[in-house]
Amino acid sequence: MDLLPLPDVADRLxxxxxxxxxxxxxxxxxxxxxxxxxxxxxxxxxxxxVVKGLGGTITVLNDSGFSPDETLRWLYAADDTLPGRPIDALRGDRGREVKRRAQALAF
Structure with a gap:
């Protein structure tokens, strides 16, 4: 996974x-x-x-009690029901599906 320091993020955005x-x-x-x-x-x-739907997904996971590290792990974990990783689904414009799965974690 490529990681960007905040100044690089600011430049790209x-x-x-x-x-x-x-x-x-x-x-x-x-x-x-x-x-x-x-x-x-x-x-x-x-x-x-920023990838469309990412902010909403982060908020839902945070509201469900996920720490930033747990949110990161969840976004990069394979999910056979998507299929693939949630971050890939978000990048592929399938944010609704990802958000539904994140909301299901709260219950």
């Missing part, structure tokens, strides 16, 4: 770094710490935008 921090606070994007630095998986970006 064409945003100031403060806006990237705001996206993280608002759960529109997810970062994890690696060697003390916050990084974002490159798969979370689609060109110069």
């Amino acid at each position: 064409g945003l100031p770094i403060s806006r990237v921090h705001q996206l993280l606070r608002e759960r529109g994007l997810l970062a994890v710490r690696v060697s003390g630095k916050l990084v974002v998986p490159a798969d979370f970006l689609d060109g110069d935008a």
Whole structure:
């Protein structure tokens, strides 16, 4: 998995770094710490935008009690019902299916 430091994320999105921090606070994007630095998986970006549906999925998982690390693991875990990984389904414009599965985890 390719990981991008926050300044690279800001460059790719064409945003100031403060806006990237705001996206993280608002759960529109997810970062994890690696060697003390916050990084974002490159798969979370689609060109110069955040992958459609990612923010909503992160929010649903967070509201279900998932930590950022657990959310990351879930997004990258194979799911035979999709089929594939949730992050791939989001990138393939199947966000509704991913969100339904995330919502089912809350119950």
